[in-house]
Amino acid sequence: MRQPFSNEPDSDPKYRMETDALGPKAIPAEVYYGIHTARAIENFPVSGRPVHPRLIEAIAVVKKAAARVNGRLSLIPADVASAIEWACDKIAGGALADQFVVDALQGGAGTSTHMNVNEVVANLAIERLGGTKGDYHLVHPLDHVNRCQSTNDVYPTALRIAAIRLLRPLSDAYASLQEALQEKEREFADVLKLGRTQLMDALPMMAGQGFGAYAKAVARDRWRLYKAEERLREIHLGGTAIGTGLDAPRAYIFQVTDTLQELTGLGLARSEFPMDGTQNMDVFVEVSGLLKAAAVTLFKIAGDLRLL
CATH class of the missing domain: 1.20.200.10 (Fumarase/aspartase (Central domain))
Structure with missing residues (x-):
């Protein structure tokens, strides 16, 4: 499900609005994660420990491989694939470690961590293409970053x-x-x-x-x-x-x-x-x-x- 982007002039500049199946939610404007990650923060306040950074880096490499193949097969636009690869390189190199905020102990077979990475990759790629975080019509966490993938194989x-x-x-x-x-x-x-x-x-x-x-x-x-x-x-x-x-x-x-x-x-x-x-x-x-x-x-x- 696509998440509408809101950047109305009269909205609070400290937040951006994102929407999922449960409804709209205000997300701090400066963060690179999105609404799925924000929901997970609320749902899983368990251990207070983040996911191991080596796992985050490995997911980013998987995302890069998928983006490269998706771009090669024209399943996503070439410029989007390139931006996703760039974003994955940044994450795999240890950048934006503070944006991976989902608790290490969580339900859902890793879906929350997976979506945390998808959203950070998407927003990094959006900025790479000249857009603003949350502008998911440019790079979507699911339609582009997660194309041909599932939490269950990634x-x-x-x-x-x-x-x-x-x-x-x-x-x-x-x-x-x-x-x-x-x-x-x-x-x-x-x-x-x-x-x-x-x-x-x-x-x-x-x-x-x-x-x-x-x-x-x-x-x-x-x-x-x-x-x-x-x-x-x-x-x-x-x-x-x-x-x-x-x-x-x-x-x-x-x-x-x-x-x-x-x-x-x-x-x-x-x-x-x-x-x-x-x-x-x-x-x-x-x-x-x-x-x-x-x-x-x-x-x-x-x-x-x-x-x-």
Whole structure:
């Protein structure tokens, strides 16, 4: 539904009026988000924490890929596509972080965060084209920024990208920790100490053997986190609302994954069964569980070192 733009001379210059299915609402004139975001602020005052910036940046990259393909296929005007790409670059670079104000804990499968990004992108693009924020006939959050997309394919795709980008440096850190522990294993290979059971002195062992056991545990955590990326790289962008690709041209569905792969530099692959990625979130539960397992290992090592 298009949102009418109001910029009457006698209206309060501190606000602009936007309208959705629930009716009109005054939006502060200086903000880049719109009425859907404003509604979400009211609906979800839960944790007081914003959405992770890496997720916002990932959504912006997804939007850029979609705009590029939509422009190439003449599904949106070329100048609008260019302005959207420019806006997405700004957001992906960390600009306007204060405009992403929806609470991290929200209902609606991420729709509020998705619309927050759509609206900020649209208003940035509007200004790029010489318009005024809220002038959605120039660039519309849904008709242009969200063309051929749905929260159900955009949000999980962006979440996968954000997870990969956050996991890679963690995996590198684990590799460094593993090497450091292995070095200690060699350094203390000839140092005799007592092992302990329930804090009581037990059988003798080499100090290096203890560090070797730590290195083995860290290596397993590192490998599990590394292998999880294989499942994170499978995306269903182009599946739209339920994974059938309804309302998205076939050319868009195939090109958008290739374009997103180029923009991210990640080995992303189009899911052969997009409905799977739409309705099943087990990969994120897997990653969460692996992070917890890795944390337990670190907690164990830290506790042992403290006691020693």
